[in-house]
Amino acid sequence: MGKKIHIPDSGKKRLVIVGGGFGGLKLARKITGSEYQVVLLDRHNYHQFQPLLYQVSTAGLEPSSISFPLRKIFQHKTNFHFRMASLLTIDPHRKIIETDIGTLNYDYLVLALGVDTNYFGMESVQNNTIPMKTVSEAIYLRNKVLLNFEKALNESKTEEVDAMLNFVIVGGGPTGVELAGALAEMKKYVIPKDYPDIDPNRMQIHLFEAMPGLLAGMSDKSSSIANKYLEKLGVNVRLNTMVNAYDGKILKTKNGESIRTDTVIWAAGVAGLKPGGLPDEVFTKGNRIKTDRFNHIPDFPEIFVIGDLSYMETEKYPKGHPQVAQVAIQHGKNLAENFKRMIKGEELKPFEYKDKGSLATVGRKLAVAELPGIRIKGFIAWIIWLFVHLMQLVGIRNRFFVFINWWWNYVLYDQSLRVLIRPKLFRYQEKIAEY
Amino acid sequence: MGKKIHIPDSGKKRLVIVGGGFGGLKLARKITGSEYQVVLLDRHNYHQFQPLLYQVSTAGLEPSSISFPLRKIFQHKTNFHFRMASLLTIDPHRKIIETDIGTLNYDYLVLALGVDTNYFGMESVQNNTIPMKTVSEAIYLRNKVLLNFEKALNESKTEEVDAMLNFVIVGGGPTGVELAGALAEMKKYVIPKDYPDIDPNRMQIHLFEAMPGLLAGMSDKSSSIANKYLEKLGVNVRLNTMVNAYDGKILKTKNGESIRTDTVIWAAGVAGLKPGGLPDEVFTKGNRIKTDRFNHIPDFPEIFVIGDLSYMETEKYPKGHPQVAQVAIQHGKNLAENFKRMIKGEELKPFEYKDKGSLATVGRKLAVAELPGIRIKGFIAWIIWLFVHLMQLVGIRNRFFVFINWWWNYVLYDQSLRVLIRPKLFRYQEKIAEY
Numbered sequence: 045m046g047k048k049i050h051i052p053d054s055g056k057k058r059l060v061i062v063g064g065g066f067g068g069l070k071l072a073r074k075i076t077g078s079e080y081q082v083v084l085l086d087r088h089n090y091h092q093f094q095p096l097l098y099q100v101s102t103a104g105l106e107p108s109s110i111s112f113p114l115r116k117i118f119q120h121k122t123n124f125h126f127r128m129a130s131l132l133t134i135d136p137h138r139k140i141i142e143t144d145i146g147t148l149n150y151d152y153l154v155l156a157l158g159v160d161t162n163y164f165g166m167e168s169v170q171n172n173t174i175p176m177k178t179v180s181e182a183i184y185l186r187n188k189v190l191l192n193f194e195k196a197l198n199e200s201k202t203e204e205v206d207a208m209l210n211f212v213i214v215g216g217g218p219t220g221v222e223l224a225g226a227l228a229e230m231k232k233y234v235i236p237k238d239y240p241d242i243d244p245n246r247m248q249i250h251l252f253e254a255m256p257g258l259l260a261g262m263s264d265k266s267s268s269i270a271n272k273y274l275e276k277l278g279v280n281v282r283l284n285t286m287v288n289a290y291d292g293k294i295l296k297t298k299n300g301e302s303i304r305t306d307t308v309i310w311a312a313g314v315a316g317l318k319p320g321g322l323p324d325e326v327f328t329k330g331n332r333i334k335t336d337r338f339n340h341i342p343d344f345p346e347i348f349v350i351g352d353l354s355y356m357e358t359e360k361y362p363k364g365h366p367q368v369a370q371v372a373i374q375h376g377k378n379l380a381e382n383f384k385r386m387i388k389g390e391e392l393k394p395f396e397y398k399d400k401g402s403l404a405t406v407g408r409k410l411a412v413a414e415l416p417g418i419r420i421k422g423f424i425a426w427i428i429w430l431f432v433h434l435m436q437l438v439g440i441r442n443r444f445f446v447f448i449n450w451w452w453n454y455v456l457y458d459q460s461l462r463v464l465i466r467p468k469l470f471r472y473q474e475k476i477a478e479y
Numbered sequence: 480m481g482k483k484i485h486i487p488d489s490g491k492k493r494l495v496i497v498g499g500g501f502g503g504l505k506l507a508r509k510i511t512g513s514e515y516q517v518v519l520l521d522r523h524n525y526h527q528f529q530p531l532l533y534q535v536s537t538a539g540l541e542p543s544s545i546s547f548p549l550r551k552i553f554q555h556k557t558n559f560h561f562r563m564a565s566l567l568t569i570d571p572h573r574k575i576i577e578t579d580i581g582t583l584n585y586d587y588l589v590l591a592l593g594v595d596t597n598y599f600g601m602e603s604v605q606n607n608t609i610p611m612k613t614v615s616e617a618i619y620l621r622n623k624v625l626l627n628f629e630k631a632l633n634e635s636k637t638e639e640v641d642a643m644l645n646f647v648i649v650g651g652g653p654t655g656v657e658l659a660g661a662l663a664e665m666k667k668y669v670i671p672k673d674y675p676d677i678d679p680n681r682m683q684i685h686l687f688e689a690m691p692g693l694l695a696g697m698s699d700k701s702s703s704i705a706n707k708y709l710e711k712l713g714v715n716v717r718l719n720t721m722v723n724a725y726d727g728k729i730l731k732t733k734n735g736e737s738i739r740t741d742t743v744i745w746a747a748g749v750a751g752l753k754p755g756g757l758p759d760e761v762f763t764k765g766n767r768i769k770t771d772r773f774n775h776i777p778d779f780p781e782i783f784v785i786g787d788l789s790y791m792e793t794e795k796y797p798k799g800h801p802q803v804a805q806v807a808i809q810h811g812k813n814l815a816e817n818f819k820r821m822i823k824g825e826e827l828k829p830f831e832y833k834d835k836g837s838l839a840t841v842g843r844k845l846a847v848a849e850l851p852g853i854r855i856k857g858f859i860a861w862i863i864w865l866f867v868h869l870m871q872l873v874g875i876r877n878r879f880f881v882f883i884n885w886w887w888n889y890v891l892y893d894q895s896l897r898v899l900i901r902p903k904l905f906r907y908q909e910k911i912a913e914y
Contacts, residue, residue: 238550
């Protein structure tokens with residue numbers, strides 16, 4: 045591809061940030077308006093708030109409530125340019141990247157690509173399960189759940205109905221736990237009202253986790269509380285259970301069990317979104333890129349990596365940091381600071397992660413929170429979860445709409461966004477759907 | 480298809496309503512709980528508020544704000560059943576319909592299918608223009624508009640950029656006029672902020688109408704006011720201009736002109752959604768079905784037609800009623816009343832349309848209203864338009880969210896839902912997208 049992305053020359057050093065997630069966005073916001081020309085690339089035109097994706101897929105929130113147009117954030121900023129583009133390869137020697145819309149040269153490149161779903165090489169799983177990393181995937185799941193119920197109404201064979209109403213979630217991290225809880229609440233509060241012709245007990249929610257406990261990043265105590273909450277809501281939690289095949293009809297586990305289901309959500313692992321052009325040596329486990337304490341790739345001083353894609357060992361975190369939003373945000377902040385220091389010729393500040401705690405919610409009034417020095421559960425933890433997530437959303441409008449939606453759902457026990465809007469395929473559609 | 484749709488036998492007469500639009504929904508709500516078993520079929524699981532579709536496509540409203548889950552409306556109702564299904568054919572002699580999910584027998588059948596886009600047999604237009612009849616189509620248009628701007632940023636050939644930023648709307652009815660106005664406001668308020676690298680004047684909005692005036696259903700006075708408003712907003716209105724071909728690149732008119740554009744929205748005509756199985760004689764112009772004053776198809780006493788699909792001549796409307804929501808709603812009301820009378824053996828009430836007036840909005844504070852005995856324009860008409868549309872929405876939640884969105888957009892001059900969420904194609908997707 046010889047075409048160049050047209051960005052006006054500003055005379056300033058060009059800083060290209062690839063990825064508008066938590067890390068890339070924080071960096072871009074902090075550094076824009078300084079002595080750099082900032083170019084932000086993302087394959088979408090919006091920042092997506094992943095922690096609430098599961099609520100989109102269970103009809104509790106609208107996609108737009110957790111998505112914020114990137115252009116809107118940077119309105120009226122000078123020396124800032126956004127382009128909707130996907131990174132293909134990097135030529136670190138010529139300092140040029142190639143994207144799906146053309147090439148672009150950089151002085152500094154920040155990779156904030158994040159991660160994608162990891163299927164651990166299992167093709168049947170990749171082909172037949174539903175991932176939960178993007179808004180499109182969340183909407184797809186929402187439609188699938190609704191469609192299963194519509195179909196079940198019209199099916200007479202018991203085993204077919206069971207397959208339609210069996211929902212299996214693989215992966216007991218926050219996404220898996222929160223999704224299982226939300227589906228269980230749907231079973232409890234929504235299904236009996238919307239589908240009086242279906243016995244709600246036929247809907248079964250299974251959560252499969254390969255490890256001996258849920259919420260690997262949290263304490264054993266919180267893990268077992270989450271487990272108890274889920275069982276209280278009727279979720280069938282299966283620990284120490286590794287899934288190894290799913291053909292679209294039958295899910296198989298490593299210990300020889302099988303379960304018939306039409307819907308499997310795969311939230312069991314992530315792998316870095318690996319750009320082309322970098323030598324294999326820079327990648328480590330899970331496709332993460334190894335950096336020094338300044339988010340540098342040691343061999344390529346102009347390339348930085350932040351967020352989930354990066355792997356940095358420190359004294360406190362000898363096996364790298366957890367792949368969570370807080371790390372990405374703090375990476376972005378620290379790197380922005382360092383870019384400013386670079387201009388002034390000051391010494392760079394090594395990254396140090398401040399753990400602000402972790403939270404997971406299972407359902408209404410059911411959550412676990414581990415904050416520095418304190419562990420909380422139940423209603424208070426749930427309120428903290430709500431508040432923290434609300435405050436992290438970009439934009440007053442989003443906060444407001446999410447708040448109102450939550451309030452509405454809380455009072456009425458009813459997620460009311462159960463509209464099954466299916467994409468219309470037009471002539472252009474195939475091209476648009478490729479990404 | 481031999482499979483039967485499973486609906487429990489209630490011992491009551493079965494009334495099957497096909498279509499949950501304005502007419503079908505009103506009828507179902509009025510008749511449910513009476514001496515009939517009501518079965519409502521719709522190809523979607525939601526009622527869609529078409530008058531505001533254009534705001535979805537210009538990023539002012541969310542799809543869910545103008546869509547309401549049909550199951551939710553009928554929660555806790557007895558002798559009511561909803562099924563998501565598309566009508567294929569009718570066997571009026573055996574009193575059975577065939578749908579995409581199976582067959583169903585009826586005692587009474589009400590066709591409330593509505594209309595679809597009419598391309599008047601022009602294949603190139605059908606293949607390359609964007610219609611505006613469903614939520615999916617509106618989202619598609621929203622994505623297309625946003626994508627055009629993203630692409631234009633990266634295009635150096637002037638004529639290509641012009642094609643991307645030329646938006647042509649064909650059809651000067653309310654949909655065309657309102658959409659043209661909304662795009663013009665986007666050009667004025669949003670584009671300069673979101674795309675500082677693009678000269679907003681390069682965005683051109685053209686409205687083509689085959690007749691000598693806009694808003695055919697309204698007075699000449701209102702029509703010319705709407706025209707003036709549109710021109711004030713910078714829309715290039717072309718009357719007496721009939722489009723006869725569009726290959727995806729060049730739009731051609733009957734009088735020999737051509738214009739290069741990547742985006743043509745087709746809002747120029749409708750045709751009834753014609754079910755199979757009825758003899759050709761029952762259909763009249765525009766695929767409408769001719770009925771008597773009781774919404775009967777004269778030759779098939781058990782089949783009724785309401786809303787846009789029906790064609791009924793009365794003294795006041797010798798050429799049939801306009802295809803608008805009010806007629807459909809009043810049909811639904813009158814037919815519900817007649818069904819109740821039928822049970823009691825009372826005389827049926829012939830339908831009489833009460834014209835409550837018509838409204839069209841062009842932009843902020845710019846609208847025309849023709850109410851019984853009074854014609855209003857400008858700010859007051861706009862407020863009336865807002866109020867009437869708000870009140871017609873189904874559900875308090877929708878009214879509330881639309882109101883908040885409008886207020887937000889009004890104060891900030893900014894439709895903030897500019898997120899380009901593209902459908903993800905999974906294995907099942909093709910099947911799902913067919914409808």
